[in-house]
Amino acid sequence: MDGGRALIRALENEGVEVMFGLPGGAILPVYDPIIDSSIRHILVRHEQGAGHMAEGYAHATGRPGVAMVTSGPAATNIVTPLCDAYMDSVPMVVITGQVPTGAIGTDAFQECDTTGITQSITKHNFLVTEAQDIPRTIKEAFHIATTGRPGPVLVDIPKDIVDPGNPRSAMTWTDDVTIDLPGYNPQTEVDPEAIRAAAELIRASERPVLYVGGGILKARAADALRELAELTGISVVTTLMARGAFPDGHDLCLGMPGMHGNFTAVTAMQESDLLIALGARFDDRVTGRLDGFAPDAKIVHAEIDPAEIGKVRRPDVAIQGDVRLAIEALVAELATNGTGDVDRDAWRSRLSGWQERFPLAYEQWVPGDPLKPQYVIECLRDSTPDDTIVASGVGQHQMWASQYWKFDHPYTWINSGGLGTMGFSIPAAIGAKVAFPDRMVWAVDGDGCFQMTAQELVTATVENIPIKVALLNNSYLGMVRQWQEMFYEERYSEVFLSKDVPDYKMWAESMGCVGIRVDDPEEVESAIAKANEIDDRPVVIDFRVDAAEKVYPMVPSGATNSELVVPPFQQDQPR
Amino acid sequence: MNTQAPDYRYHTLVVTVENKSGVLARVASLFARRAFNIESLAVAPTDDELFSRITVVVDLESAPLDQIVKQLDKLVNVVEIRELYPGHAVERELMLVTVSAEPDRRDEIVEHLDRAGGKVLSVGTDRMMLSLVGLPARVDEFEDLLRPYGIVELQRTGRVALATLDDHDGPGR
Structure with missing residues (x-):
């Protein structure tokens, strides 16, 4: 051979x-x-x-x-x-x-x-x-x-x-090949002593939070996580990489923490006395300024990669190993020896108070306003099947998608978290649709991102991979514009793309897709309904959205998470 | 892995790696990528042709030892990492040096050399080439001693180290 x-x-x-x-x-x-x-x-x-x-x-x-x-x-x-x-x-x-x-x-x-x-x-x-x-x-x-x-x-x-x-x-084929990697031996088994120590901290904590990262999904640990949360009654935050790992609709779900996390998720971590980090790596976008992050929290860190343990924040209890095995062992330990009898009612009422006063929200559209991007995400969320896969690019649209979508199943959210790669969504959506041709796959994209990888829609058409693209088009590199507005005195430098070119509808059609343009909020639902009916080619909806809309809440760069900026209409609420 | 925090700045790691092309580059590039500082580094094959040994002295001002060791351990070609604590290791370094040596200064230089336990490798009309194997600190001292005579050229290997005989089950992985 x-x-x-x-x-x-x-x-x-x-x-x-x-x-x-x-x-x-x-x-x-x-x-x-x-x-x-x-x-x-x-x-x-x-x-x-x-x-x-x-x-x-x-x-x-x-x-x-x-x-x-x-x-x-x-x-x-x-x-x-x-x-x-x-x-x-x-x-x-x-x-x-x-x-x-x-x-x-x-x-x-x-x-x-x-x-x-x-x-x-x-x-x-x-x-x-x-x-x-x-x-x-x-x-x-x-x-x-x-x-x-x-x-x-x-x-x-x-x-x-x-x-x-x-x-x-020239070579000789044989089925009998063995790997030879003397320096590679990942440790998946967890130390029972560490499990017992972690359980002790959990039993004693008054304000615990399960801080859940992408590792939960990699370890296929969503079911185990749910068991742990329900057994202990501890609330869960799901990072950008873990959206869907715990159902947003669950009572114990606090949603996304971090720079653009919701108030309750961010503040719960900040005020916690025990963070149980599961397959998470204390990324700077989650912690904000490190020396002010969760100052009173003890840390349990369950993680497969030893180098992540103690890299950013030294844990009080380290559980090195497969995070699913770690959670299962914790569940077994807590089920056998009890979950403790600390009264957490005060903590729960603080959480629900924050949820009431600081829900994710944006200023509602009034006649004469341009279309709100968050509204588009909400419509999309409400008019697609539960198991729809959403792939996003990087920027404002990514944050809105992560915030306003309701993820109730693991592996339905695909995005570029660590590297923040603009242009990720269209090809990533194609890859997901190839894997699950019978499920609906939406790419949520921005106009800056779209122009980086749109050519793959040709691939999608030719190879018969009918993804759908919701383009939140504000004619700007929106996230950069937001930073320039907030931190550079509204001096907008090289962030305006163009209002007129390209013509996304024509561009989509030229690539064999159905192209739809939406300017008016009243047309959003019908455009999505039309797109949902098309299954023989890709669809691109060019939503012309409000360029002035910003992503809130926001932790300014270099600030601690306690300095979270909420939208203007929530700023007078007592924290 | 023993992760006791050492209170001294430089620390010696003996890293056993697969003897494959590019492995040294992987180690060096890891140090550069993670902004870890290397004080010295020496590489040579071991008695087993499948493996090489890297003796690396790391500067703990740049990063905690624990993090350096764990990141090194993630390299697929790194097979074993052994930390050598002072007092639990035999360390040596080789220096080759050419020094200015007019005939009337040679006896003096040779006297220094004998006391340090070095060797004369070659003698020219106005310079000598010497070698010294010893503890890195002793090599430092000898280098200082030679400086006033005028060092023409000097090459040191960086330290190599092995655990002491009674410490082979000691710190290590």
């Missing part, structure tokens, strides 16, 4: 059903056996799209997303998705072509140091130099990507070892 066919067979053996990519010189020999493979290949229009599609697929399914591109510029184009996946712990395997082994280091055509460039933004990467090593390396790549704290793995494949015309590609 040759290395190219071995590579495809190795991917098939890993259970890969779909891959996203774009061929080119160095990877050409691997594209030939794809014709005869069971793997569906989706031809993208830009390699960045392939990477984000693989991420969207992985977010929605929990299975590793796979992308394959050629060397040089294709490899550099997929650097952003790799970094995105690294920051958000998304399991992904990226195959890149490389110039032949003999040409490496000579500045050959389309050569770049792919493994060097991606070293610090992948969980691991490989440069394979022998055809015989391909099956083992692929197995190792999937093992690393999907175990422990998940992440992206890149495999760089020189052309000569996959080109059947080259003797260096």
